[in-house]
Amino acid sequence: MLKVSDTGSAHAEPNGWANSGYVENVTVVVKEAFRPQWPLLVGSVPVPASQFEPREASSGLREWIDSADTTPSTMVLCGMGGVGKTQVAADFAADMLAKARSQKVDSASVNTDTQPSDPVASPLARVDLVVWVTADRTEHIVGTYARAWRAVTGLSPSGDADDEAARFLSWLATTPRQWLVVLDDVPDVGALRDWLPPRTAGGRCVVTTRSKDAAWHTEHRARVDVGLYTPAMSRRYLQNVLRLQGREQDATHLERLADDLGHLPLALAQAAAYLCEDRSLTVAQYRALLADRTLQLADVLPDDSSLPDTQQHTVAAAWHLSVQRANELAPVGLASPLLTVLCLLDTHAVPMATITTPAMVHYLNTQRLSGRQLPGSAHHARRALQILRRLSLVNLAPRGTDERDDFISMHQLIQRAVRERVQPSDLNTAVRAAADALEEVWPPGVDYADTATGRSLMSSAEHLIAHDTADALWDAQGPHRVLTRLGLQLQATGRRDQGLLHYRSMLRTARRLLGENAPETLFLRSDIAGLQAEDGDVPAAVKELQAVLAAQRRLLGDEHAHVLTTLNNLAHWRGVTGDYAGAVAEYDRLLDTLQRLPTPSDEDVLVTRRNRAHYMTQCGREAEALPELRTVVEGTTRISGPRHPRTMVARNALASCLGRLGHNEEAIEILTPLLADQQTVHGELHSEALITRANLAQQRGKAGHLDEAVTELTELVPLFITVFGADQVRTLTCRTVLAEWTWRAGKKESARAQMENVADHATRALGPHHHVTTDVRQILAYWSADAGTAG
Secondary structure, eight states: OEEEESOOOOOOOTTOOOOSSEEEEEOOOOOOOOOOOSSEEESOOOOOOTTOOOOHHHHHHHHHHHOSOOOSSEEEEEOOTTSOHHHHHHHHHHHHHHHHHHHTOOTTTSOTTTSOOOTTSOTTSSOSEEEEEEOSSHHHHHHHHHHHHHHHHOOOOOSOHHHHHHHHHHHHHHOOSOEEEEEEEEOOGGGGTTTOOOOOTTEEEEEEESOOOGGGOBTTEEEEEOOOOOHHHHHHHHHHHHHHTTOOOOHHHHHHHHHHTTTOHHHHHHHHHHHHHOTTOOHHHHHHHHHOTTSOHHHHSOOGGGOSTTOOSOTTTTTHHHHHHHHHSSSTTOHHHHHHHHTTSOSSOEEGGGGGSHHHHHHHHHHOOSSOSSOOOHHHHHHHHHHHHHTTSSEEOOOOSSGGGOEEEOOHHHHHHHHHHSOHHHHHHHHHHHHHHHHHHOOSSSTTTTSHHHHHHHHHHHHHHHHOTTOTTEETTEEOHHHHHHHHHHHHTTOHHHHHHHHHHHHHHHHHHTOTTSHHHHHHHHHHHHHHHHTTOHHHHHHHHHHHHHHHHHHHOTTSHHHHHHHHHHHHHHHHTTOHHHHHHHHHHHHHHHHHSSSOOHHHHHHHHHHHHHHHHHTTOHHHHHHHHHHHHHHHHHHHOTTSHHHHHHHHHHHHHHHHTTOHHHHHHHHHHHHHHHHHHHOTTSHHHHHHHHHHHHHHHHTTOHHHHHHHHHHHHHHHHHHHOTTSHHHHHHHHHHHHHHHHTTOHHHHHHHHHHHHHHHHHHHOTTSHHHHHHHHHHHHHHHHHHHHO
16 A cells, blocks of 8 residues: 655656655565466466377477577477478477476476576477467467466466467577477468567477478578378378278288378378277278279268367368468469379479470469459479479479479378369369470480480379369370370380270270271271281281271371371281281382372381381391391481481491391491490390390391300390399390300200290290291291101
């Protein structure tokens, strides 16, 4: 109580008093100071997940907290939605709080408000205050800080949460207490511009965020990426959760389920909950439900009312807020349509170059949801991609030497969740745009097919086709060029079975959409016949090619490109059957037609002359073929260079012709540098390099170096098996040649055993009437007759 008189104006700080007059009497009542019950928790640390799997980030946090070094003072846990960032942070915070409580620090006997901690010990040898902040909105951060201020001071609410929050941050900066603040689910670094805890010796901060902004990484902040479970962690997690419910499962089935779910912790937890709820469902049956494209994720995962581990979002909804946020960032409205295209392509590696193609930029401009009126550009497409990366919706592979070597990956469940939100008509538009973008970055030819870029383009095309449920890749003119490109790449990389399935699927669609006699339908029949021939059914393929050629000539005329392609294929396969004269005749007709075209292609003419000369050598016309092949090599080298694939094939053909004429040393002089060039351009295991090695071995044998030939061919056989397959014609031919040279080297019993083995294998793989099978049988018969004559 205070009584004053004759006082004037005076000013005092809050909770103080001031007087400018006379003080008559004063009564002071001293209350006991407010003392919090340390250690103190403000906010709610999430309940630990069942069967929580410690992560690499978990051990990293503990090493950080045990270190005497206070730099960095903040750890930022980054990662896509559902990887378990919150659980890692919650496990850490709960552990810190439990240790503090177990120490039972007596705040009355140890006044840590005035007594500093031991400078030699870790700054957080014990923690006095843990603040858990759900930081998805600024008002949530401010509200939790204000509660923390009241908790440490005992003051009543002032009604000004911003002021209380600011006072709390000031208290953190000056208190000798050890504290830990966890800011969970921060949208981006800008959201903490005014609310990041101060850097002090006794304080630490953990942030969880989907944002991968470079600004997170500073001298005082370290970014730690929280990724997916490893396969072993996924299997162990599923086994443990299901075992608790009395459901024992085979590890192999669980590994496959984990692969289906992309090892995403959130998805694994929800799938396990679904299986525990429906105990009649086996893992195999559940995997079938997941693979069913008629069902949505919401149909095969728990709903909001039955999520495990107090989870707040279903898998399908886990990324929806991130997508919304992405669309709000500049360039506004581009992130969502870009994400729609990416969700149709390869999960692991989409070529970066597709993002900046004119086709993609045009699509983004026509589909952007809102934003600037001026047209977007390749620059804006790149910025939209960076937004998706910052929000952990996509990932970027390490930058290569060329933009074509850079790739984008996207989790398969994000892809599915995005697709399920897109209207069918918009999805069809995206399918066509994705195909256009792939086409624009797809290099010509097939020489690059077995490279990282080639494989990524093929895989993206296969994914795109799988999502083309409305024939968006077809129009009245036929299939999109990406469909044809994929077929060529499958053949070039030796995936003939997949190629055959791909072309047969295209043929069914062509017949349904275009009709039996449409040019594209007939052309597909021609391609399929070639693949059948590759698989060994050459007579049937020749018959089909003859039928297709007749139909094409009748409908398209002799000079149409499709007719010329079919005629070329027919000539080749007639030669493979042993009808060398027929092959030469077909090539004569093709060459005549090519030369009559208004603008004949020099490359096509040279290739045809080369093929014609090759089969001339097979039917005893080597003397005519030799000058032709020399001319072809000279012309191809002039047009394309000595290391172009066409030139190298021509050089090989010339060497073979020289060998047949007995000029083996000259053939070796051509083949030796040719092999070096092929290995440099294609690699040592490329099909053409292996074939050249086999030819070179034969020429050395013919030149009298029998042991060298046998040694080389012995090394080649397992390589042919690896590259071409054990049942392929080239492999069986290589084995046949090895047996022949083994015979000529005088090891006749070994040669006979080898050849009999080839005969049995060829009969099983190619059939008794295949030319390889009959040729081998004839050689064996000749050897037997020769042995009988010698006897």
